[in-house]
Amino acid sequence: MPNKRVALQKQIHEWIRLHREEGTDFLQNLVKIPSTQGNEQRAQFLIADKLLELALEVDLWEPVGEALASHPYFCSPRHQFTGSPNVVGVLKGVGGGRSLLLNGHMDVVPEGNRAQWNDDPYSGQVVDGKLYGRGATDMKGGNVSLLLAIEAIQSIGIKLKGDVIFESVIEEESGGAGTLAAIVKGYKADAALIPEPTNMRIFPKQQGSMWFRIAVKGRSAHGGTRYEGVSAIEKSMIVIQHIRELEVERNARITDPLYANNPIPIPINIGVIHGGNWPSSVADLVTLEGRMGVAPAETLDSAKEEMHQWVARLSEKDPWFEAHPPSVEWFGAQWVPGNVDPDHAFMQVLMAQYRAVKKEEPVIEASPWGTDGGLLTQIGETPCIVFGPGITQVAHYPNEHIELERVFEVAEIVALTIVEWCGCEGVEE
């Protein structure tokens, strides 16, 4: 009955077309809530309400407990999540189909310097088809695509065979403790999709990353006799150059064609430098903080080990480092890399629905940044693809926005993907 499938596609397309205003309103309401870390509650209650309205089984909880806190992949600046609930909604299938996990984070990064915004950072204002505000692109727009897809399916009365698990999580922006909490609680599926802002590209692989801090020692002296000291600032220049060479070496190993368009697939970015405390003293300590990209096929541990061994080799460049080896520590956030075979069955289903809706070939790449997809794939036993409507370039920036047209396109692609992946009664496999 291919005609039945075509009819369903039309129904879904039509339902979404007719509910654009409601979708836009809901996204506006979400963006108007500044759900930065620690302030996610109101937005999550809004999501929970919507899930109840859609007749899903709702699970709302504040992550807590030893199993989470002691998990080797637990990474968060906090250990208390009071006022920061996760929300999960489960749409049970009738059985006999594949399950799908749909995951999006509700936390947003702070708005930064308000002077750089043309409007209130949480306005949700729509201008020329674009909806503005912190989180519009990263990633409340993607979350609304997911909810619209589920609502379309429920409204049309499609009976899915496999389960759909919708997760609205906290803490993605600071290391994934929200998604990890859902994994620890037992949520998993045969495949997962996260609609992070990919510019409509499909990322079966995602770069992981983690933060490091390197302390470079010197020896203090008066600036007028600086030759009596050893400048940690000058030594840090050697360290920075050395790290640059590690980046070159690591990237030379990346041959994955998904990274063909990326000049540095797994960058090592030194983003912060602090050293010295007096203009006329020789600095005796410089601290470097940065982000190390981790390849999809790597583990965080192997990348860490390579950094430690590389830094230990600094003494080959300058004997100073023999007696004064820089220390390397890992702190703050980390994102596990994601790595799903581009030939995975779920990729094929997703790509086919993309073609059906967009009438063009999807762009398949590996993401230059980490998402919660790495945790789902590597820890949660749920192969995860990242694909979403947001604009990569404006994520975390002033005047963040999203094109509403993309939100509705992704809603349609996701709805079709759910139907194809989970299967539904009345439509042949």
Add this chain to the structure above:
Amino acid sequence: MPNKRVALQKQIHEWIRLHREEGTDFLQNLVKIPSTQGNEQRAQFLIADKLLELALEVDLWEPVGEALASHPYFCSPRHQFTGSPNVVGVLKGVGGGRSLLLNGHMDVVPEGNRAQWNDDPYSGQVVDGKLYGRGATDMKGGNVSLLLAIEAIQSIGIKLKGDVIFESVIEEESGGAGTLAAIVKGYKADAALIPEPTNMRIFPKQQGSMWFRIAVKGRSAHGGTRYEGVSAIEKSMIVIQHIRELEVERNARITDPLYANNPIPIPINIGVIHGGNWPSSVADLVTLEGRMGVAPAETLDSAKEEMHQWVARLSEKDPWFEAHPPSVEWFGAQWVPGNVDPDHAFMQVLMAQYRAVKKEEPVIEASPWGTDGGLLTQIGETPCIVFGPGITQVAHYPNEHIELERVFEVAEIVALTIVEWCGCEGVEE
């Protein structure tokens, strides 16, 4: 009457030998007062008392007024000196002799991290002939040498021909506003001596210095796509290297034999670096702060101009700097370089007294740091030599101390120098 001179020398030697305990007590009392910037009053009152006791004309005032504040060489982090008086004592000669200005600063740098001190930083404790405490070496020990010299002359009843002007000033550690205030008030003489901690070396020339701040711009981007940004940290490495080359060029011009033992006569020290604010962002701004050494024969303005022109040439090394030239500003403290001819008559007198007391040739060098001597020489029309009992290496450091033996030796050398330079009744020229 050479015998009369020899007898006088013996008297001075003997008087100082017999008053070592009083000298030590007085230095202890001074060191026990933490006379950091803004807290000089108690120590200055103690000095004023001593000067009155020695029958000098005492002038104690808090620097103030338009003539000081608008002076082109006024340099201070503050414009109010309430509670921070200067003290000057004048010992009028009977006439017909050369005048001498003796200058020492009463401000001390903060004690820093107390955990690095073996004892209370203001203990004044004496162990094995060394007196400990912040300011002992830099430069209350030298000031006590001056006062002992004057006291010896007064006690013995020597009638000087020329005037002796003793100045206990504030603010040397932050740019010399105390000495400048005394200059503006009209104090000057035929020569000057400052007993800064020189390890008993004689410095007819002193390196000047001033603080600069260079802002290096980049362009922000996410660390995962760092190639989309321009790292201000990487650009700052080019700037640091460029400044290092300026240092080489400037020092290649220094041929003064007084700098023969100094590997870098006029260093440029970059002491502070700050840049970036997020490990996984490309830094868009790095700030460098440093100290530029200024040669005795240079002016501050010509050195500033050379730095500006040099930094402007960065675009030859990297086209980025064409559209994004680093800015250079001058801030905080500055010290005018000092430059007295080693053949100056006062040098000859001082060296002769050194030989008489120490029975060895003095070491003549150029100082690797600035003092108030530059202001006296260049602005105050008073050629100034720097020579003192303190230990260069412990100035500004934890466990600062001075060898008391040196304090008494310098007292004796200064007393003889006063007699020889100013002349006295009953001793032939």
